Amino acid sequence: MIPVADAIQIVLSQTSTLSAESVPLSDALARILAENIVADTDLPPFDRAQMDGYAVRAADVVKTPARLRIVGESAAGVGWHNEMNTGEAVRIMTGAPVPSGADAVQQVELTREVNGAGLVEILESVEAGRSIVRQAQEIKRGETVLRAGDDINAQTIATLASFGYAQVKVGRRPHVAVMATGSELVDVDQKPAQDQIRDSNNYTIEAYAKLAGATVERLPLAGDDTEQLKKQIAAAVERSDALITSGGVSMGVYDFTKAALKELGAEIFFERVALRPGKPTVFARIGKTLVFGLPGNPVSVAVTFNLFARTALRIMQGSTQPTLRPETAALARSVKGSAERESYLPAILRTDEKGTLLAEPLKWGGSSDFVAFARTTALINVPADVKLIEKEKIVRIVKLPN
């Protein structure tokens, strides 16, 4: 049995990044950058008005009201490119270039046009620099604004668009084969007969793998039969970057996943982790394909997928932040730890009246209770050998991807 941190370290060291590919910007959402993004222009590219109003010289409007002659108009996209002299003003719109000679913009609400006379009265003085964003104040041309390994999210898209990345280099999506094992399983469209249940793990793993950026192929359900498992595993590893199985890895008489892997010559990196739930998790490689043998219990699947398999899938895409980010919250109720094993316990996050983030441990029937688990948004991390953590204590949590 190895500690969770060691198991994650092994996943990190055994996984390599796949090739990069170029995708159109509108397909880049949720992918991982495979190139640094460099500003090809200053931002703003010129001194830009932040308000609709009048470009003025601050020194001209110290005493108000101040009458100035309107000598031009600078609109977004159509600037006024002359020298503005003392005693003059230029009507200006938000986003338009500030003419040279002007050093401030007074907002239109604090001005009054003198009808027909081509004059404007500035009703309040402004200090130099008011309502102007100076050229390159936000970003200087040539600066690196995003880095290879960063996640592309909706907030990132404007940056990519603004610097002309019509095509973006991203990590290739890993192809994942998913295989549920267990002679009790029937597919979702079947009515379970006596002693049977519907498979849910294939769909759970498919969902999490897609959230992690992978393309997913669900293999036919496999019974508890070493020969059948070997056949499906051998075929699947031929065409996937990772194979993720569930079930058949504990100590039962019909737990054949590990036997099948070993008979196929898999290199096993670990097969027992000091983790609750999820102790019998297997990590191996056959040829170039990584294999995750997750336990059968649906909650263990969610925990072990997100600790280990997700990490590998994100490394494959070049992520520099492949693991779940540790955060903290206050416990809404005490939790029990486990001797020798680190726990990742399902929890619901909420805030109290004071705005403190609370983690409420889920009341559940154990790692098979996926109906209770459906309300989970995070996992509470209890170190190994900690008997109890009292209510209100600060604990480490990880949020589940969604």
Ligand code: AMP
């Ligand atoms: P195992 O690790 O194969 O012993 O499975 C542990 C528990 O998880 C058993 O109760 C199984 O019936 C259940 N289980 C295994 N695979 C699945 C699956 N694909 N979907 C739902 N439950 C499963």
Ligand code: MG
């Ligand atoms: Mg089983």
